[in-house]
Amino acid sequence: MSELKKAKPENTLGRKRDHTLDTRILEAAIEILAELGFDGMTMDMVAARTKSGKATLYRRWPSKAELVRDALIWMSQSSVELEHLPDTGNLRDDLLALVKPYSLEFSERKLRVLAKLGSFFSEHRKIAEEASAGIFGPWTDFNRTLMQRAIKRGEIPAQADIEMACQVIIAMTSYRSITQGQPFGRTDYAALLDHILLPGLKHQQ
Amino acid sequence: MSELKKAKPENTLGRKRDHTLDTRILEAAIEILAELGFDGMTMDMVAARTKSGKATLYRRWPSKAELVRDALIWMSQSSVELEHLPDTGNLRDDLLALVKPYSLEFSERKLRVLAKLGSFFSEHRKIAEEASAGIFGPWTDFNRTLMQRAIKRGEIPAQADIEMACQVIIAMTSYRSITQGQPFGRTDYAALLDHILLPGLKHQQ
DNA sequence: TAATTACGATACTATTCAGTTTCGAAACTG
DNA sequence: CAGTTTCGAAACTGAATAGTATCGTAATTA
Structure with a gap:
């Protein structure tokens, strides 16, 4: 590096x-x-x-x-800035609380940057991966930790597909701001959690 | 359009x-x-x-x-086979059947094109939105139709958030091939459906 | 003060490229 | 055939812009 x-x-x-x-x-x-x-x-x-x-x-x-x-x-480098994760005793509120400090609007700009660098990235693949990991990595880690806690509490089953759920969160945020141009706001995020993600994690057979 | x-x-x-x-x-x-x-x-x-x-x-x-x-x-347009949607009597298999004609050969190149179109999007927002709608629109329409059928059959509840589910599918496919470089394959898609999306749609409160 | 380096500003060079024009040949119509 | 339009090819124009050079000024040190 x-x-x-x-x-x-x-x-x-x-x-x-x-x-x-x-x-x-x-x-x-x-x-x-x-x-x-x-x-x-x-x-x-x-x-x-x-x-x-x-x-x-x-x-x-x-x-x-x-x-x-x-x-x-x-x-x-300047993106990682979270020392203590929220702990409300409830996965939904934990995830939502994470949105505020991590500030979707803040990382919104990073996504927009990534979205517009296609040609540059194809010429500098290694740097693209570093930047991509730097942006998505910490966020995924946070979400994963929160979900693992929820498993320990018995809130969601142990075999829940946590990795997939983390990817869905990031994918939706990226997709909205990259192709739609519109930010994935707190309300949208809550709807994603309540309508799809949390029911999906809880009732997986 | x-x-x-x-x-x-x-x-x-x-x-x-x-x-x-x-x-x-x-x-x-x-x-x-x-x-x-x-x-x-x-x-x-x-x-x-x-x-x-x-x-x-x-x-x-x-x-x-x-x-x-x-x-x-x-x-x-060149990849759309809108003639006959799959109708297996089962939402999961309907959605999976749609992946074969749509997502495999064609949409990988399409997404690669999208991934490298950042500057075009910023310089010609209007045109880019038309193109983006042309790419994602039909796909969303197909998925929506399949899900509405599932509601009619009573397979998923009427208040299920179909729009969100359609967006999740497209978002995951885009995210994987744009930022990850790797296409969202049939196995991944099946896991998304079985682990998150279908349980989520069925058990929404 | 004298030497040295960074600073903002501007001009310059060389290249790339969208879009235009021109030209001779080919194809079509009546 | 005569008139018309398209074709591929090439030259040309004009605008950007990466990168370089220059210059007068400000800051720093000895």
Whole structure:
């Protein structure tokens, strides 16, 4: 895996490089990627949004592709931020409570980014997998943990297909925002749980 | 929905337009889209692959975007076998029977095309929605019809959330092939039905 | 202060590509 | 045949845009 931090000679002379600008650039790149995709994003846009110049970008990254690569890695890294899972004693409320802190709207942008990078991903498969794992992995882990707890409580049977259920949640969220353009909101999520997922998990023969 | 067939004056004089070339162009466009995506595809590529000229393309379509739109619509239409829906008297087998003609050979390439169409979607939202509806619409219609039949038979309750179930099917299929790269096979589909969807539909309170 | 490096801004180069035009040949009609 | 339209091929135009170079200014250090 390539590292975000570069080996910097870090000169002792002259004006210091403003490293807060690094992340501002990555943030701007992600915002533009979410809206326009890899081909739609131009280096001038990134420079303009950060009120900097193209020279400043190319002083940090040798090419657009490598800037985008680091932006994706940065985006994935900055996503994990949950220390304690909800524990309401009830699977439905646990899952719903997870939506709020994990904030579907927040990861909405990541999904939109992923959706618009098809051509870039086919050329950089490895990075695509890293980013994809970074985005979906933690979320799946959380959901799986909540469902395993529900099994321990006897709320759902032990042979319930938890992996499939986790995938359904992620698939629905992705599908709505990628192909439909509309976010999969809290109400939709509740309907999915109440109408399909929870009855399905509980009454599996 | 816009129609694939254009209003053609269809001149009575001069050399006739070769309409077999129309579909050869659309087919070539789909092949290139599946490989390179919207931005990666150039009109020169399409002309070269069909051994024709760009003028021939622009005699038929006013822009690349509209050629791609028609290619997408054509792609979705070309796999539809709407004549006779399966009728096994059993929702599970009905849904599974639909997978064979629909999901196997054709829709894998279709989804690969969709996966690489991110930038197109952002630049031509309107057209992209038409194409997306053309791809997912018929499929949803089939599934909905099969489920409504199941309600009439009393196999699932009348208040079952059929729309949500249809979306889950499509979402899972898309998610697997777009972000995972691997198609959602018949076995996976059967597991989704048996472990989640059918129990969910039947036992909804 | 003098040297050095980063900064934002702008201009420049080279390439790619959508869309247009032109052209000679082929096909069709009356 | 004469007129008309399509065909494939190629050249051309104009707009983007990745990447480079330049420049005056700001920050930092010795």
